[in-house]
Amino acid sequence: xxxxxxxxxxxxxxxxxxxxxxxxxxxxxxxxxxxxxxxxxxxxxxxxxxxxxxxxxxxxxxxxxxxxxxxxxxxxxxxxxxxxxxxxxxxxxxxxxxxxxxxxxxxxxxxxxxxxxxxxxxxxxxxxxxxxxxxxxxxxxxxxxxxxxxxxxxxxxxxxxxxxxxxxxxxxxxxxxxxxxxxxxxxxxxxxxxxxxxxxxxxxxxxxxxxxxxxxxxxxxxxxxxxxxxxxxxxxxxxxxxxxxxxxxxxxxxxxxxxxxxxxxxxxxxxxxxxxxxxxxxxxxxxxxxxxxxxxxxx
Numbered sequence: 001x002x003x004x005x006x007x008x009x010x011x012x013x014x015x016x017x018x019x020x021x022x023x024x025x026x027x028x029x030x031x032x033x034x035x036x037x038x039x040x041x042x043x044x045x046x047x048x049x050x051x052x053x054x055x056x057x058x059x060x061x062x063x064x065x066x067x068x069x070x071x072x073x074x075x076x077x078x079x080x081x082x083x084x085x086x087x088x089x090x091x092x093x094x095x096x097x098x099x100x101x102x103x104x105x106x107x108x109x110x111x112x113x114x115x116x117x118x119x120x121x122x123x124x125x126x127x128x129x130x131x132x133x134x135x136x137x138x139x140x141x142x143x144x145x146x147x148x149x150x151x152x153x154x155x156x157x158x159x160x161x162x163x164x165x166x167x168x169x170x171x172x173x174x175x176x177x178x179x180x181x182x183x184x185x186x187x188x189x190x191x192x193x194x195x196x197x198x199x200x201x202x203x204x205x206x207x208x209x210x211x212x213x214x215x216x217x218x219x220x221x222x223x224x225x226x227x228x229x230x231x232x233x234x235x236x237x238x239x240x241x242x243x244x245x246x247x248x249x250x251x252x253x254x255x256x257x258x259x260x261x262x263x264x265x266x267x268x269x270x271x272x273x274x275x276x277x278x279x280x281x282x283x284x285x286x287x288x289x290x291x292x293x294x295x296x297x298x299x
Contacts (some may be wrong), residue, residue: 214253
């Protein structure tokens with residue numbers, strides 16, 4: 001027989017038992033049991049049989065545990081169902097009880113209305129009608145006022161938004177106008193004094209600084225005409241003001257040119273008169289003296 005402490009063999013898988021002779025003396029039957037091959041097969045069969053019995057017992061125990069858990073869950077579900085059913089029955093009974101109480105209540109009998117009470121009811125009804133009518137009119141006026149206020153607010157908002165869009169669009173145009181104005185002011189401060197005081201060229205033509213100033217003013221005027229104002233009144237006013245200033249500077253240049261040309265014509269006339277006088281004095285006096293000398297010699 002195998003040991004009770006190792007029913008399936010030792011830790012090395014050896015199922016043969018050691019000889020008992022060294023411990024207890026032994027006999028021939030023990031020698032046969034420990035040495036014959038059929039005894040080893042019998043021990044293996046017994047070990048497998050015990051292992052199978054152990055596994056079957058384990059499966060049986062697991063099955064019983066699962067069945068107990070299943071029965072517990074079914075009992076829990078049944079208890080929950082019974083509690084929900086009792087709650088529903090209680091609510092239905094309570095609802096029926098409330099309905100029965102309402103049905104058992106008897107309606108109060110209306111007392112007869114006296115003439116004075118009827119008159120008071122009529123007056124109260126008329127007053128309530130007047131109050132309701134006045135309140136409806138008040139609501140209508142308030143709705144109209146709110147609608148008018150909303151319309152005014154929307155109109156104001158639209159105007160402000162339109163003005164803001166116009167301002168955003170007009171900023172580049174105003175910047176161009178400002179640049180042209182600054183350039184004109186720089187020319188008035190730096191170039192105009194030099195151009196207006198410059199003498200004519202030796203050949204009698206106008207001085208180059210004056211012509212340069214006039215050309216720059218004309219180019220500024222063309223750049224100003226290229227600025228698109230559209231419906232913006234501010235841009236129109238600024239552009240018109242700057243155009244008037246440029247035209248005034250061009251008029252001043254034109255006056256200086258006319259003065260120079262007039263002085264040139266006067267100088268030419270004076271030179272022609274001087275030349276004519278010189279020519280007349282160079283020809284007349286000599287001939288007259290020679291004719292007088294000839295006449296006196298003849299006499």
